[in-house]
Amino acid sequence: MMLAAARALVVRDLTLLWRRRGDALQPALFALLVVVLFALALGAEPAALARAAPAVLWLAVLLAGLLALDTLFRGDAEDGSLDQWLLAPVPLPWLVLVRTAMHWATTALPLLLATPLLAEMMQLPPRQLPVLMASLALGTPVLSLLGAVVAALTVGMRRAGILVALLALPLYVPVLVFGAGSVAAAAQGLDPTGALLLLGAGLALALPLAPLAAAAAIRISQS
Amino acid sequence: MPDAPSASAPLLDVRGLGFARDDLPLFGPLDFSVEAGEALLVQGGNGAGKTTLLRVLAGLLDGGRGEVRLRGVPAAAAARAGQVAYLGHLPGLKADLGAVENLEYLCGLLGRREGVEIDRALAIVGLAGYEDAPARNLSAGQRRRLALARLWLSPARLWLLDEPYANLDLPGIELVNRMVRAHLDDGGGALVTTHGAYAAPPVRTRLLQLERAA
Numbered sequence: 483m484m485l486a487a488a489r490a491l492v493v494r495d496l497t498l499l500w501r502r503r504g505d506a507l508q509p510a511l512f513a514l515l516v517v518v519l520f521a522l523a524l525g526a527e528p529a530a531l532a533r534a535a536p537a538v539l540w541l542a543v544l545l546a547g548l549l550a551l552d553t554l555f556r557g558d559a560e561d562g563s564l565d566q567w568l569l570a571p572v573p574l575p576w577l578v579l580v581r582t583a584m585h586w587a588t589t590a591l592p593l594l595l596a597t598p599l600l601a602e603m604m605q606l607p608p609r610q611l612p613v614l615m616a617s618l619a620l621g622t623p624v625l626s627l628l629g630a631v632v633a634a635l636t637v638g639m640r641r642a643g644i645l646v647a648l649l650a651l652p653l654y655v656p657v658l659v660f661g662a663g664s665v666a667a668a669a670q671g672l673d674p675t676g677a678l679l680l681l682g683a684g685l686a687l688a689l690p691l692a693p694l695a696a697a698a699a700i701r702i703s704q705s
Numbered sequence: 706m707p708d709a710p711s712a713s714a715p716l717l718d719v720r721g722l723g724f725a726r727d728d729l730p731l732f733g734p735l736d737f738s739v740e741a742g743e744a745l746l747v748q749g750g751n752g753a754g755k756t757t758l759l760r761v762l763a764g765l766l767d768g769g770r771g772e773v774r775l776r777g778v779p780a781a782a783a784a785r786a787g788q789v790a791y792l793g794h795l796p797g798l799k800a801d802l803g804a805v806e807n808l809e810y811l812c813g814l815l816g817r818r819e820g821v822e823i824d825r826a827l828a829i830v831g832l833a834g835y836e837d838a839p840a841r842n843l844s845a846g847q848r849r850r851l852a853l854a855r856l857w858l859s860p861a862r863l864w865l866l867d868e869p870y871a872n873l874d875l876p877g878i879e880l881v882n883r884m885v886r887a888h889l890d891d892g893g894g895a896l897v898t899t900h901g902a903y904a905a906p907p908v909r910t911r912l913l914q915l916e917r918a919a
Contacts, residue, residue, distance in 0.1 A: 490813020562795025
């Protein structure tokens, strides 16, 4: 039953993504824009670019995720789909988790795959790339999960707009600090394992807790 | 065994159900029950609390007082999910998905009644030939018919229909009545809200009149 519901949700989200593929590309294009503008603004000095690269790449991915956050539950709230989620014979946190995983797979995962290219653009030394990829792979799911809580909290409002960003940013700061920090540490020849492990711990905590919190917020918003 | 579901117990039994919004009582306390094969017609003017009553019964709205039993088993709000089918003002359809895609998704989410096919349900509600039409291209009445097809596919025995006649033409109203009758003949139950202007389904019906709280 839970797998059937998850499958139905995944098929629906992928179909909708394909129908609106122009919209779906927006976060990725936005991240590309940020990186390109940074690269141009910092000029043709490879050393400066390489120093700023971890922070810029992390920021680009984070902001792109933030851009897509408001759509996580809003569409489903406006057409009454959330009512049917609440009536489904499966736990609401499970549906929230599946929806959030789809959100991550459609916004963060393409960026993750494009990261080697973007890193090249920012002159990131090749030996730091694995650390950057690892930090993004561990950090972006945490961003999506924390973002789901914020999106669920604001889904009852007609236009959440900047409020989503204001609520999400303080939650995102630790992830950004450890994520970009791990690459910066590797750049200085330090061991990035500590920061990566902390990101992993954050993911292990957010994975069960964030869907519960988001589901509670959705339940409140629908009443 | 007071807590085992029993065939003789009413599908839905409500005792002392009341709901207050911001400490202002909206309705209740209400006592009523719906037996299998029976429809309860909930009547009342605008703002009398018909939709709220249905949302409380569906478990979408928490904070109601009183006790709700399904087949004799006390069911808290969250436990009622999966046992009732709810047709509200919002049809819960994705505008970019076709009719069949919408129904496939909703069946995956909510479950599907044994032996009912999606094509058959579409034909019953008069949407044969619209299988691939995106919901955004359907008229309001056709979208409501699509929502009725979802209801027809639902495995739940208790239907909660909020203004099911809205947006429907005369054959559509006849369709709702026919569907309710078939559902009741099958041993199901239904709660139907209406503000009173439409004909009631020609079935064994009880009436619950909601008055606006003074």
